Amino acid sequence: MIDVTLQNFETEVIAASMTTPILIDFWAPWCGPCKSLGPILEQLEADYAGRFTLVKIDSDQEQQLAQAFGIRSIPTCILMMGGKPVDGFMGAQTAPQIRTFLDKHLPGEHELVAEAEAEAALELLQAGDTEAALAKLADALAADPGNDDARFDYIKLLIELGGLEEADATLAPKLSEIPRQLRFEALSQWLNAIQSAATGPYASWTVGQFDEKIALNKRDFDTRFAKARLLMAVGEWTAAMDELLEIIMRDKKWADEAPRKAFVAILELLTPAKAKAAVQASGKTAGGIEVLGKTQVQEDPQAVLVSNYRRKLSMALN
Numbered sequence: 001m002i003d004v005t006l007q008n009f010e011t012e013v014i015a016a017s018m019t020t021p022i023l024i025d026f027w028a029p030w031c032g033p034c035k036s037l038g039p040i041l042e043q044l045e046a047d048y049a050g051r052f053t054l055v056k057i058d059s060d061q062e063q064q065l066a067q068a069f070g071i072r073s074i075p076t077c078i079l080m081m082g083g084k085p086v087d088g089f090m091g092a093q094t095a096p097q098i099r100t101f102l103d104k105h106l107p108g109e110h111e112l113v114a115e116a117e118a119e120a121a122l123e124l125l126q127a128g129d130t131e132a133a134l135a136k137l138a139d140a141l142a143a144d145p146g147n148d149d150a151r152f153d154y155i156k157l158l159i160e161l162g163g164l165e166e167a168d169a170t171l172a173p174k175l176s177e178i179p180r181q182l183r184f185e186a187l188s189q190w191l192n193a194i195q196s197a198a199t200g201p202y203a204s205w206t207v208g209q210f211d212e213k214i215a216l217n218k219r220d221f222d223t224r225f226a227k228a229r230l231l232m233a234v235g236e237w238t239a240a241m242d243e244l245l246e247i248i249m250r251d252k253k254w255a256d257e258a259p260r261k262a263f264v265a266i267l268e269l270l271t272p273a274k275a276k277a278a279v280q281a282s283g284k285t286a287g288g289i290e291v292l293g294k295t296q297v298q299e300d301p302q303a304v305l306v307s308n309y310r311r312k313l314s315m316a317l318n
Helices: 007-016 032-047 065-070 094-104 109-126 130-143 150-159 164-175 180-198 207-217 221-233 237-250 252-270 301-318
Strands: 022-027 053-058 076-081 084-090
Touching: 007 022, 007 053, 007 065, 022 032, 022 065, 022 164, 032 053, 032 094, 076 094, 084 094, 109 130, 109 150, 130 150, 150 164, 150 180, 164 180, 180 221, 180 252, 207 221, 221 252, 237 252, 237 301, 252 301
Parallel strands: 022 053
Antiparallel strands: 022 076, 076 084
């Protein structure tokens, strides 16, 4: 349990809720129901063993925070996740009632294990230990098969490391869903491009051979598309998109829009994961509290690349 004021609110609530749910208890020393609710919340925090963190805010002393959350009566509890309030309740509650409230939102034990393994995998990837990262992602997926983030990262890394059969098998359940998630469709496109480049009719061709044939007929879309897939297979993403654009600009509907679908898949694969930010661009926290100073945001070069190519695709389609 942590006592929070305006001075440590940003760190202990907004930033902390990016990784662990935070339950805010707005209370006051004179409030009778607050005195009965407090011990129940503290016991539940201990029982849930790290699945959420309890913070207490004295609404009399921290009126700016109370106003920001629209507190009209106490006790009031607000659950923060990902820097934002997601739910809450007013008045004294019994332990079973609060457990029901918490269980609607908090990740289960298996999900927590999966998240921990996925976070460890990211650290290993950043350190360059891809094999260990792959093992961690496999553990995360085993702990929580419904964790689509872990599944996506696992399949993506498998493809990068050449584990195509395992990637294909792990991807298959997501391709049977209706509708398909775009990110898994993107992985399918990439996997198919690699398989086509290895075993298709153009498997032995070099980029130079493609260029010679295309020079004879700029509307040889079969050859252009095969070249784009070869470039996808070897990770030459911008060159692949440039080739796909050449087809789209000449014939938007060719081959049931296969070039557009491949282009969109590349954009999805290149789009950086959304960064968790404690302070929004407006200069306010998710709770609406003004923060001092201005945060200088540096654009990710890959995000800029994706934005530019999205614009190119839009222009080609219009």
